[in-house]
Amino acid sequence: MILHCTWWICGIKVKTQPLFFSRNLSPIIISGVESSMAMGDKHNHKDNKELQPLLVFGPPTIFPIFEAQNSHTYRFLKAFSSQFPLHQFLTEQKVDPSSIQVILCNPIQKIPADVIRLLPSLRIIVTSSAGTDHIDLVECSRHNIQVVSAAADHAGDVAEMAVGLLLDVMGKISAADRYVRKWGPSMPLNLSFGSKLKGKRVGIVGLGKIGTAVAKRLEAFDCRIMYNSRNQKPLVSYPFYSNVVELAGNSDVLVLCCPLNEQTRHITNREVMLALGKDGFIVNVGRGALIDEKELVQCLMEGEIGGAGLDVFENEPIVPNELFALDNVVLSPHASSFTSDGFTETCKLAAEALQVFFSSN
Numbered sequence: 001m002i003l004h005c006t007w008w009i010c011g012i013k014v015k016t017q018p019l020f021f022s023r024n025l026s027p028i029i030i031s032g033v034e035s036s037m038a039m040g041d042k043h044n045h046k047d048n049k050e051l052q053p054l055l056v057f058g059p060p061t062i063f064p065i066f067e068a069q070n071s072h073t074y075r076f077l078k079a080f081s082s083q084f085p086l087h088q089f090l091t092e093q094k095v096d097p098s099s100i101q102v103i104l105c106n107p108i109q110k111i112p113a114d115v116i117r118l119l120p121s122l123r124i125i126v127t128s129s130a131g132t133d134h135i136d137l138v139e140c141s142r143h144n145i146q147v148v149s150a151a152a153d154h155a156g157d158v159a160e161m162a163v164g165l166l167l168d169v170m171g172k173i174s175a176a177d178r179y180v181r182k183w184g185p186s187m188p189l190n191l192s193f194g195s196k197l198k199g200k201r202v203g204i205v206g207l208g209k210i211g212t213a214v215a216k217r218l219e220a221f222d223c224r225i226m227y228n229s230r231n232q233k234p235l236v237s238y239p240f241y242s243n244v245v246e247l248a249g250n251s252d253v254l255v256l257c258c259p260l261n262e263q264t265r266h267i268t269n270r271e272v273m274l275a276l277g278k279d280g281f282i283v284n285v286g287r288g289a290l291i292d293e294k295e296l297v298q299c300l301m302e303g304e305i306g307g308a309g310l311d312v313f314e315n316e317p318i319v320p321n322e323l324f325a326l327d328n329v330v331l332s333p334h335a336s337s338f339t340s341d342g343f344t345e346t347c348k349l350a351a352e353a354l355q356v357f358f359s360s361n
């Protein structure tokens with residue numbers, strides 16, 4: 001059987017094969033970090049039936065990958081090439097899946113059980129994310145495959161994105177930007193007013209490292225912080241709500257920061273959004289499936305909530321079309337942790353993880 005990886009750039013299938021070999025000549029799949037920049041492109045891989053690769057890494061991307069010397073993938077490859085003698089393939093390649101020992105992936109690229117079963121020599125999966133919900137961990141443990149998160153400590157980066165999305169959607173900054181770009185000399189200023197963040201009641205769902213970093217930053221805006229998490233935290237003085245509907249009912253803003261698991265999937269549903277109310281805002285920097293996306297789209301379209309700032313989506317990189325037409329939504333391509341500094345650190349950690357693995361196994 002032949003493993004065939006295809007990359008997409010700006011919706012165009014390119015014959016670029018991001019495969020290279022580690023020092024013991026086991027192929028490593030680079031599954032490209034830029035694929036997380038893929039939202040908004042209609043030509044996603046689901047639409048393309050002409051080619052049926054076994055694995056499709058790198059759905060349509062916004063930026064050219066291999067030309068851009070400062071692109072994430074380029075830097076990712078470079079980080080590895082200082083550790084391993086790499087042979088990077090820039091033309092279409094076919095690889096025997098039984099020789100693959102390593103997968104490098106980001107949180108958008110699902111590694112389900114059937115992919116794992118296709119790779120009998122797979123020994124380690126290194127993900128650039130803190131979350132591992134995109135990997136079938138049960139199947140990995142069944143086959144003794146190590147899963148490593150190489151995410152740098154990016155709580156601060158994610159928190160900054162959360163605050164940015166919130167300021168943007170409440171202040172209508174992106175909507176205003178779109179408006180000004182079409183602004184002719186005779187066009188009246190008719191953009192509706194935004195809301196201020198100062199003094200708002202903010203309910204944080206998941207008060208871990210990221211949630212705490214969000215709270216700290218929002219305190220500077222005189223926001224009143226409250227939270228929901230699995231358990232009340234004894235050393236935290238913010239009001240605790242064990243029930244998310246009640247938290248929403250007492251908040252002007254909900255910020256979702258918790259990991260995705262069976263307890264948190266769709267933790268924000270229509271009932272929560274109705275409790276938040278027509279002037280309420282939601283920011284999601286956790287995982288798309290923390291919100292029931294269909295119900296979110298409906299609530300946004302019907303004005304049941306004021307707006308949403310979303311860095312994550314339920315079926316990335318697919319974004320519901322309805323959202324593109326809405327001005328009360330700000331969209332970001334699961335990019336909160338990809339600051340330049342953070343990503344450099346992640347590359348280093350991923351390279352170290354592989355080095356440690358191969359020197360001790």
Ligand SMILES: O=CC(=O)O
Pocket residue numbers: 107128129130131132151337
């Ligand atoms: O999504 C990003 C992460 O899990 O680190």
